[in-house]
C-alpha cells in the first residue's frame with residue numbers, strides 16, 4: 001500500500017504531525033519525501049518532546065521505519081548533518097535508516113548566498129523565501145549545471161564540478177545583482193581625474209580585477225569542506241527508486257510525505273510567489289521514481305483556517321484582530337524561520353483548486369481547536385472578479401483583486417482539544433466541517449484538535 005500526504009494550502013498545514021500519527025496508526029515500513037529541501041519545517045510532538053524536521057521525513061521518529069530523501073529533493077549536506085545531530089541528541093538513531101537518492105541535487109553555500117543577493121535586488125518584489133538556497137539549487141538543476149548526489153560522493157567529479165560552478169558563481173557574485181552601478185561610478189570618477197592614458201588604463205584594470213572580490217567564496221576552503229562532507233554522506237546514498245520499487249514488490253507499506261503545499265507549487269500555485277518544486281501529489285511519482293499506478297490514496301491536509309508565510313496574494317487574509325487572534329492561539333510562527341504567519345479564513349475556492357489538481361481523495365482538517373474561541377466563523381465559498389464568479393485564477397493580479405464571498409457560521413465556543421471521536425465534536429463544529437467537505441467535494445477522514453500526538457478525532461460518519 002502506498003499513501004501520500006500533501007498540503008493543500010500554503011504549507012504548514014500540520015503535515016508532520018499527520019504523517020507521524022499515520023505511521024503510528026497504520027504501520028509503514030518506509031516514509032519518503034519527494035521534493036523541496038531544508039525550507040520545510042515539520043513539527044512533531046512525541047512524549048512531551050518537540051521535534052522540528054527540515055530534510056528528514058517525520059517517519060524517522062518511529063524506530064523501525066526507513067526514510068527516503070527522493071531524487072526530486074534538494075539536499076544541503078550541512079543542514080542534513082545538523083539535523084542528524086539534533087536527532088541524535090534527542091535519542092533518535094539515523095544510521096542504517098536513511099536512504100538518500102543518488103539523483104537528488106545538492107544545495108551548496110553558494111546557493112544560499114545567491115538567493116540572499118537575488119532577494120536583495122528584487123527589493124519590494126522579493127518572494128520572501130526561506131533563504132535556504134532552494135530556488136537557486138532548482139535553477140541549476142533545470143539549467144543543467146547542478147551537482148547531483150552521485151557526483152557529490154565521487155571526489156574527482158565533485159572537485160571538477162565544484163571548480164566550474166565556483167568560477168561561474170564567483171563571477172556572478174562580483175559583477176551581478178545590480179552591484180555594477182558602483183563600479184561604473186568608480187570608473188567615471190577615475191576618468192574624470194584626467195590621468196595620462198596609460199596610467200588611467202592601468203587604474204581601470206586594477207579597479208576591475210579587484211572589484212567585488214570580498215563577495216567571492218574561497219575556492220580552496222569550499223572544496224575542502226565539501227570533500228569532507230562527501231565522505232560523510234556516502235554511506236547514506238542509494239538508488240532510491242530501485243529501493244522503493246523493490247519494497248513495493250515485496251508488499252511493504254510506504255507513506256509519501258509532502259513538504260510545502262499545493263498553493264506553493266511551481267506549476268499549480270500562486271506563481272511567482274511559490275517554491276521551486278512540485279509539492280502537488282503528482283510530483284511524488286517524478287520525485288521518487290515510482291509510477292502513478294502505484295499510489296493508492298492521496299490524503300490532503302488543510303488547516304481549519306488559512307495561513308501563509310512570505311509574500312504573495314492571500315484573498316481571505318485577516319490583517320486585523322481576527323488574524324492576530326488566530327496567530328496567537330494557533331502559535332502561527334514559521335517552524336524554519338520564526339517569521340509570523342499571515343492568517344485568514346478558510347478558503348474553499350483555493351482548497352478546491354488544490355484538491356482538483358492533486359486528486360486528493362481524503363481530507364484531514366487540522367487545528368480545528370484554534371477556532372474554539374471564535375463567536376462567528378467565515379468560509380470563503382467563491383471569488384467574484386469584475387462582477388462574475390471565477391475559479392482559482394492563474395494570474396496573480398486577478399487573485400489580488402478577487403472579492404471573497406463568505407458563508408457566515410456561528411462558532412461552537414467550547415474546547416475541542418480533548419475530543420477523540422468526530423461524532424463527539426460540538427454540533428456547530430460538525431456543521432463547519434460538513435460545509436468544508438461539501439465545498440471541496442471531499443470526505444474528511446480525521447480532524448486534528450491540538451498539537452500533541454494524541455489530539456486527533458477520528459471516525460467521521462456524517
Ligand code: GDP
Pocket residue numbers: 007011012013014015016017040041042043044045329330331334335366367368369370448449450451452
Ligand atoms: P507542517 O510544515 O505542515 O508539518 O506544519 P508545521 O509544523 O510547520 O506547522 C504546524 C504547527 O501547528 C506546528 O506548530 C504544530 O505543532 C501545530 N499543530 C499541528 N496540528 C495542530 C492542531 O490540530 N492544533 C494545534 N493547536 N496545533 C497543531
Ligand code: IMO
Pocket residue numbers: 007010011012013039040041042127128129130131132133134135258259260261264273274275276309310311335
Ligand atoms: P512546510 O513543509 C510554509 C514559502 C516561503 C516563501 C516561498 C518560497 O513546512 O509546509 P522557498 O524558500 O521555498 O524558495 O520560499 O515558499 N515556504 C513555505 N511556507 N511552509 C513551508 O514548508 C514552506 N517552504 C517554503 O515562505 O514564501
Ligand code: MG
Pocket residue numbers: 011012013040041042043335
Ligand atoms: Mg512547516
